[in-house]
Amino acid sequence: xxxxxxxxxxxxxxxxxxxxxxxxxxxxxxxxxxxxxxxxxxxxxxxxxxxxxxxxxxxxxxxxxxxxxxxxxxxxxxxxxxxxxxxxxxxxxxxxxxxxxxxxxxxxxxxxxxxxxxxxxxxxxxxxxxxxxxxxxxxxxxxxxxxxxxxxxxxxxxxxxxxxxxxxxxxxxxxxxxxxxxxxxxxxxxxxxxxxxxxxxxxxxxxxxxxxxxxxxxxxxxxxxxxxxxxxxxxxxxxxxxxxxxxxxxxxxxxxxxxxxxxxxxxxxxxxxxxxxxxxxxxxxxxxxxxxxxxxxxxxxxxxxxxxxxxxxxxxxxxxxxxxxxxxxxxxxxxxxxxxxxxxxxxxxxxxxxxxxxxxxxxxxxxxxxxxxxxxxx
Amino acid sequence: xxxxxxxxxxxxxxxxxxxxxxxxxxxxxxxxxxxxxxxxxxxxxxxxxxxxxxxxxxxxxxxxxxxxxxxxxxxxxxxxxxxxxxxxxxxxxxxxxxxxxxxxxxxxxxxxxxxxxxxxxxxxxxxxxxxxxxxxxxxxxxxxxxxxxxxxxxxxxxxxxxxxxxxxxxxxxxxxxxxxxxxxxxxxxxxxxxxxxxxxxxxxxxxxxxxxxxxxxxxxxxxxxxxxxxxxxxxxxxxxxxxxxxx
Numbered sequence: 001x002x003x004x005x006x007x008x009x010x011x012x013x014x015x016x017x018x019x020x021x022x023x024x025x026x027x028x029x030x031x032x033x034x035x036x037x038x039x040x041x042x043x044x045x046x047x048x049x050x051x052x053x054x055x056x057x058x059x060x061x062x063x064x065x066x067x068x069x070x071x072x073x074x075x076x077x078x079x080x081x082x083x084x085x086x087x088x089x090x091x092x093x094x095x096x097x098x099x100x101x102x103x104x105x106x107x108x109x110x111x112x113x114x115x116x117x118x119x120x121x122x123x124x125x126x127x128x129x130x131x132x133x134x135x136x137x138x139x140x141x142x143x144x145x146x147x148x149x150x151x152x153x154x155x156x157x158x159x160x161x162x163x164x165x166x167x168x169x170x171x172x173x174x175x176x177x178x179x180x181x182x183x184x185x186x187x188x189x190x191x192x193x194x195x196x197x198x199x200x201x202x203x204x205x206x207x208x209x210x211x212x213x214x215x216x217x218x219x220x221x222x223x224x225x226x227x228x229x230x231x232x233x234x235x236x237x238x239x240x241x242x243x244x245x246x247x248x249x250x251x252x253x254x255x256x257x258x259x260x261x262x263x264x265x266x267x268x269x270x271x272x273x274x275x276x277x278x279x280x281x282x283x284x285x286x287x288x289x290x291x292x293x294x295x296x297x298x299x300x301x302x303x304x305x306x307x308x309x310x311x312x313x314x315x316x317x318x319x320x321x322x323x324x325x326x327x328x329x330x331x332x333x334x335x336x337x338x339x340x341x342x343x344x345x346x347x348x349x350x351x352x353x354x355x356x357x358x359x360x361x362x363x364x365x366x367x368x369x370x371x372x373x374x375x376x377x378x
Numbered sequence: 379x380x381x382x383x384x385x386x387x388x389x390x391x392x393x394x395x396x397x398x399x400x401x402x403x404x405x406x407x408x409x410x411x412x413x414x415x416x417x418x419x420x421x422x423x424x425x426x427x428x429x430x431x432x433x434x435x436x437x438x439x440x441x442x443x444x445x446x447x448x449x450x451x452x453x454x455x456x457x458x459x460x461x462x463x464x465x466x467x468x469x470x471x472x473x474x475x476x477x478x479x480x481x482x483x484x485x486x487x488x489x490x491x492x493x494x495x496x497x498x499x500x501x502x503x504x505x506x507x508x509x510x511x512x513x514x515x516x517x518x519x520x521x522x523x524x525x526x527x528x529x530x531x532x533x534x535x536x537x538x539x540x541x542x543x544x545x546x547x548x549x550x551x552x553x554x555x556x557x558x559x560x561x562x563x564x565x566x567x568x569x570x571x572x573x574x575x576x577x578x579x580x581x582x583x584x585x586x587x588x589x590x591x592x593x594x595x596x597x598x599x600x601x602x603x604x605x606x607x608x609x610x611x612x613x614x615x616x617x618x619x620x621x622x623x624x625x
Contacts, residue, residue, distance in 0.1 A: 009486045012486070013484050016480060017480075017484060020472070020476075023472050023476065024469070024472075027471045027472075211467065211469075212464070212466065213467045213468075215463045216481075218433055219431045219432065219433060219456060220456060220484045221453065221486065
């Protein structure tokens, strides 16, 4: 049994240790930039890209019918201020070539006898071909075109007895799925928390190993668990602050709604940070020095988190193998949770599956790193 | 007169798989002496030292440090020893005073004691004006002296020094040994590994390890007499030539 004095002594030791860790963080400008500058700048960058307005987007038209109706539609588009007619095509062979040049964002294809079909059947087809190599722009261009055409239909309907129909069938080139405008906030949260928790903590632990201070700490009366906790607690706090910054900025600057419970959202963030920190500890038990720790975190964690979590590329459009692979990415499940809680406002009842997956992953990683840490002490 | 033993090692064996790093080591270290622990690279001296410090568990053997059992009382051992690793081990991004207070803190010194210690330590080293300097900006010699002073900031009974003078010029080494003598005169037992044979001659007793065994253990004077050597270097070469495990 520990007596009271021993306990308060142990607590004092621990507090001194955490304080020391804050010294390291505050005195290293690079660390400060990573933990505070990156979240803010990344969010602004991503936010800026997403909220770009379409202005004078260049389009081409392949009009196989060339009647009064198609001309009016094209006029509507070009007079809106959003589009600029660049080229009239004579066949659909040139579409790929035009997109490759990169200037033209969208090609409208009117089927033959457009106006006649509308008069006869009340419906006709326009095909929208979009260069989705930049999915955000493609999505915007596409949305705007459809809106303008829909407005045109409504206006035309007023004078008609039989409601007429124009079906637009859409095909996005290069990227079939361009869903969810607000994907970037959850994705960015996952990425930043991975960065601060896993990368920074693994670097800071391996730094002690490299400097030889870890040995001195292990010889001291501090217990290994105290050393590890003392090293990661500051990063837990910082990652949590980063999460709050991102949510606040997403909400205030980019109007990302928070429909669900804030407590649930923050608890899930906490769970994810915990998981990322345990990953960082695991990496630090494997990596002999800071460089390798950084390498493993970057290649093994950051890249997959960005690429495979559905943050930048939709999981639905990945090859099957990568889709399976994305299942072991914690960020994938975290993204789903955050999206559901923030945008759909669902409760734990709807994200319990993802939450359990994250809990399971954390347990596994903690068990692994405890085992590794013990072996290293041997 | 029976002297007080602070380290008792009997038949210490440490194996890593098939490799026997320590092969039935037996030796005692007495209170207040400067004990030199010598051996070529790979002879197993670092392994033995790590076991005595509680960084590693022995495979078999009876070991006591400060009267505490290595297997069961490692917590108590840790509180009663100091350690300075061959890698210089202070935090470069913290000031001299912060380092002293930090290490004092993890050894459980009270706040008031820490401040007192800090003053005294800086005065002893003759560097009170460097209190608020970042350790990273100090010359290597100063860092080393500071590291030693901090290793004994909690007045341990034994301090383990793992090649403390590597890469330091002869004058600084001499100064460093003055600090060691001073600590020993205060009753702190010094357990030191080194590669410098002139330093071996400063020790009260020296053990020389070859291939995981203690080949010789005596005062430097007796060793030189036994091996008819003019200095410790010759003694060492005579013994180390038999080694098979050389890195």
